[in-house]
Structure formats: structure tokens, C-alpha cells
């Protein structure tokens with residue numbers, strides 16, 4: 361694979377590992393708030409992010425490139441509210457979508473059809489990632505400070521399983 365693609369994919373797998381780290385941090389925040397459902401939801405999400413990172417690892421290895429693991433930045437550990445945390449999650453997913461789009465542009469520029477094809481899964485996935493986070497943000501906005509509403513959302517999110525990640529907010 362071309363060095364430019366290898367470098368960009370290595371940078372991106374670091375961003376996916378950071379996503380995993382960020383959601384672990386959010387899981388810990390929710391656990392500290394006794395919002396066990398949200399904590400559980402984030403724990404499923406962090407595993408998904410690790411899987412995303414591993415897809416890039418596998419692709420680089422399959423193309424006879426070299427994976428270079430880089431330092432993972434420290435995530436935020438405190439949020440003002442569950443809404444603030446999920447708003448951050450949504451903003452983060454938008455950022456990741458932008459990075460995926462940039463990778464697609466690079467794959468096109470380098471005429472790397474395999475990379476382009478590989479990235480299409482992520483293009484679709486990011487639509488789901490953004491939509492899911494946004495739905496939860498809207499639900500949390502709707503309940504505001506109502507503790508019963510918050511408890512219901514917490515219970516709903518706690519039912520998320522690894523096999524049905526996209527439906528967790530519904």
C-alpha cells in the first residue's frame with residue numbers, strides 16, 4: 361500500500377482507539393453517577409470502537425503495510441450532565457465522520473480502490489453512529505431535569521447488547 365494511505369490509516373486507527381477510550385471514560389462517569397444503564401451502553405460502544413480500530417489494523421496487515429501504534433490521548437473524565445456527555449459523544453462522532461470522509465478523498469486521490477471499498481463500511485457506519493448519539497441527545501433534552509424521565513432513559517439504554525448497537529436509543 362502507498363505510504364500516504366498507510367500513514368493516514370495508522371492515524372485513523374489511533375482515533376478509533378481514542379473513541380474507545382473516550383467512551384470508557386464516559387462509562388466511568390455514568391457509573392459514578394449511578395446511571396448503570398448509560399454506563400452499560402457506553403461499555404458496548406467502547407467495544408465497537410475497538411472493533412473499528414481492529415478493522416484498520418487488519419486492513420493494513422492484509423495489504424502488507426506496517427501498523428504503528430501511537431500514543432492515545434487522555435480523554436475528558438468529567439461532564440456537567442448526562443446530556444453534556446452524550447452531546448460530546450455526538451460531536452465526537454461528527455469529527456470521526458469528517459476523518460472518514462477525508463480518508464475516502466485520499467483513497468480516491470491515490471486511486472486505491474481497495475482502500476476506497478474498505479472505507480465504504482465506515483461511511484455507512486458513521487451515519488448510524490451520528491444518528492444514535494443524536495437520538496439520545498434529543499431524548500435527554502426532552503426529559504430535562506426530570507429524574508423519572510432520566511431513570512427511564514437509563515433503563516432503556518441499559519438494554520443495549522453488542523449484537524444490536526444501532527437500536528439502543530429507540
Ligand code: OFO
Pocket residue numbers: 376379408409412452453456486489
Ligand atoms: Fe468508530 O465510530 Fe464512533 O467513533
